[in-house]
Amino acid sequence: MARILVIDDDPQLLRMLGIMLERSGHERILVTSGREGVDHAVRNPPDLAVVDIMMPDMSGHDVVREIRANPATVDVPILILTARTQSVDREAALACGADDFVAKPVTPQELSDKITEMLDRPAKKARGRVITLLSLRGGVGVTTIATNLASALRLQLGPNITLVDLSPNSGHVALQLKIQPQRTWLRLLQQPDLNSDLVRSLLTNHSVGLNLLAAPVAPTMNASLTEGQVAAIASILSDGAEYVIIDAPPTLSAMCVGALRASDLVLLVLTPDVASVQTAAGTLHALVELGISGKRIHLLLNHPASQPGLSKQAVEHGLRRTVTFSVPFDAYQPRALAQGKPLALEDTVSPLPDAVRKIATALVKPI
Numbered sequence: 001m002a003r004i005l006v007i008d009d010d011p012q013l014l015r016m017l018g019i020m021l022e023r024s025g026h027e028r029i030l031v032t033s034g035r036e037g038v039d040h041a042v043r044n045p046p047d048l049a050v051v052d053i054m055m056p057d058m059s060g061h062d063v064v065r066e067i068r069a070n071p072a073t074v075d076v077p078i079l080i081l082t083a084r085t086q087s088v089d090r091e092a093a094l095a096c097g098a099d100d101f102v103a104k105p106v107t108p109q110e111l112s113d114k115i116t117e118m119l120d121r122p123a124k125k126a127r128g129r130v131i132t133l134l135s136l137r138g139g140v141g142v143t144t145i146a147t148n149l150a151s152a153l154r155l156q157l158g159p160n161i162t163l164v165d166l167s168p169n170s171g172h173v174a175l176q177l178k179i180q181p182q183r184t185w186l187r188l189l190q191q192p193d194l195n196s197d198l199v200r201s202l203l204t205n206h207s208v209g210l211n212l213l214a215a216p217v218a219p220t221m222n223a224s225l226t227e228g229q230v231a232a233i234a235s236i237l238s239d240g241a242e243y244v245i246i247d248a249p250p251t252l253s254a255m256c257v258g259a260l261r262a263s264d265l266v267l268l269v270l271t272p273d274v275a276s277v278q279t280a281a282g283t284l285h286a287l288v289e290l291g292i293s294g295k296r297i298h299l300l301l302n303h304p305a306s307q308p309g310l311s312k313q314a315v316e317h318g319l320r321r322t323v324t325f326s327v328p329f330d331a332y333q334p335r336a337l338a339q340g341k342p343l344a345l346e347d348t349v350s351p352l353p354d355a356v357r358k359i360a361t362a363l364v365k366p367i
């Protein structure tokens, strides 16, 4: 027996559904307005919700979005029931976050079969992990590591990896992947309410199956999203992706803080020199002030120059903290940059992709 919430403004249909659900042994909650339905769902999350699209007070799409937006009901299976039957309607239903779709008119048997099938589906996979790569000092390799890490995860795990380039000046992730994005997050600037359709419509697909939310290619004045917008982007993209990798901007701007707060893990990238270690120390301090937990932050020591620089021990001593990951200098990196193909996508064995693949493996097992 399951608890089924049905939201439909048609009383006849509600009655019919109520009888059908009772016969199937389910507990049923029948409501005639969208608002009432959302309130019910949030107060007492059902095992499944059936939602009509056209209702006078709010559309079924908005009902689904509100149910999905609430952590208490984010995983409730939702079946859309609608008289609108074209394929665009189906896509709209699924894009707003519903799991399945049934066209009216529908017989009680058809509906009962669909509900049984949905209840039998394995529980949804939890949201993907959000990992932000950060350095408040420029040029230390944040973009290179982010792009290679996403590539390595893509090859290890499959196509559900999304990269987000939050550079406010000119995004180099697209350059490193040799793609020319037609759409970037600039289109979100004037949009206070982000929804999944809109954010996903801005993704550019790389031929290996990586998704990229690209940054503006040319520097643009006042190109800044709010903390809330970045959090919404991370939440939307992590629903359905195994990993969301964020290349954070090199300043503690609202965008950067939004990314850090939305992250399950922060890789603080630094290089083995005094200036970078000093910046990392200041950054760690600032993150504590912002309430971003130390446990989520890991140090990644990158070597973009052929000279060895400070030893790992000296860096750890300076920061009084362990370096979790190291990436060596790789003489092939300039060629990879020129060709627009991350080394982690090549078959050749070389220091940077080898190290990044190990990081990917360690991340897949919780660290």
Ligand SMILES: Nc1ncnc2c1ncn2[C@@H]1O[C@H](COP(=O)(O)OP(=O)(O)OP(=O)(O)O)[C@@H](O)[C@H]1O
Residues within 6 Å of the ligand: 135, 137, 138, 139, 140, 141, 142, 143, 144, 145, 172, 250, 302, 303, 304, 305, 327, 328, 329, 330, 331, 333, 334, 337, 352
């Ligand atoms: N391990 C490495 N071995 C060799 N070259 C590297 C390595 N890591 C980064 N580089 C090179 O260092 C330069 C800076 O890297 P990248 O652009 O990734 O840094 P960034 O921190 O993103 O810089 P920005 O502040 O401009 O965004 C690039 O030319 C890149 O190819």
Ligand SMILES: [Mg+2]
Residues within 6 Å of the ligand: 142, 143, 144, 167, 172, 247
């Ligand atoms: Mg960069």
